[in-house]
Amino acid sequence: MNKDLEIKISGTGGQGIIVAGEILAKGVVIKNYNASMIPSYGSQVKGGCVEVQIIISKEFISAPFVSDLNILGALSQIGYDNNLDLIKEETIIFYDNILVKNVKDIGKHIPIPATKYCLENFNTPLPANLYFIGFLAGYLKEYLDVSHLEKILKEDKKLFTEVNLKALKAGYLYFKEKEV
Numbered sequence: 001m002n003k004d005l006e007i008k009i010s011g012t013g014g015q016g017i018i019v020a021g022e023i024l025a026k027g028v029v030i031k032n033y034n035a036s037m038i039p040s041y042g043s044q045v046k047g048g049c050v051e052v053q054i055i056i057s058k059e060f061i062s063a064p065f066v067s068d069l070n071i072l073g074a075l076s077q078i079g080y081d082n083n084l085d086l087i088k089e090e091t092i093i094f095y096d097n098i099l100v101k102n103v104k105d106i107g108k109h110i111p112i113p114a115t116k117y118c119l120e121n122f123n124t125p126l127p128a129n130l131y132f133i134g135f136l137a138g139y140l141k142e143y144l145d146v147s148h149l150e151k152i153l154k155e156d157k158k159l160f161t162e163v164n165l166k167a168l169k170a171g172y173l174y175f176k177e178k179e180v
Contacts, residue, residue, distance in 0.1 A: 004033070004058060005143065007071045008086070009132075010051040010079030011099075013041070016129035017075065019159065021052030023133055023152055028056050028140075030148040036064035049078045056143055072107075073132060074100050075114070094135065096128065112174070118167060127167030134171025146172045
């Protein structure tokens, strides 16, 4: 296989899962990696399971579907539960510890307080996806640079707000504090 890293970000419709995947994929391309991103929507977009599969590689990506999951980002319980069959012992699961309460004893689970932080600091859970991506930028420093993600966000007229930018930076700073 010509895949360096296989990631799924999964959550509930309305959480900005697809946006998170788009920003992540654009960010790795800036660092000269190839990336594929495939969104998937449940039967009900708002409230149903929404996922994005991201493959990152230095080589051409011939099979853009996740088959050997390295990282799962679970932003809701349904997003977590929907991927249980892909989790292996070596899979790293980053999960929102407010919205994902029931985790299984397989893989390496790392809680991220994305929703908690956003509620406490912005009175809304909406930028939790960006907090999450900021955290991933720290973890995936070989593939991502948080300054590139900030630039992508600032250039998107529909997405850019000071709150979104602050959430992205806060997620990155949380990673730097924890150094997972």
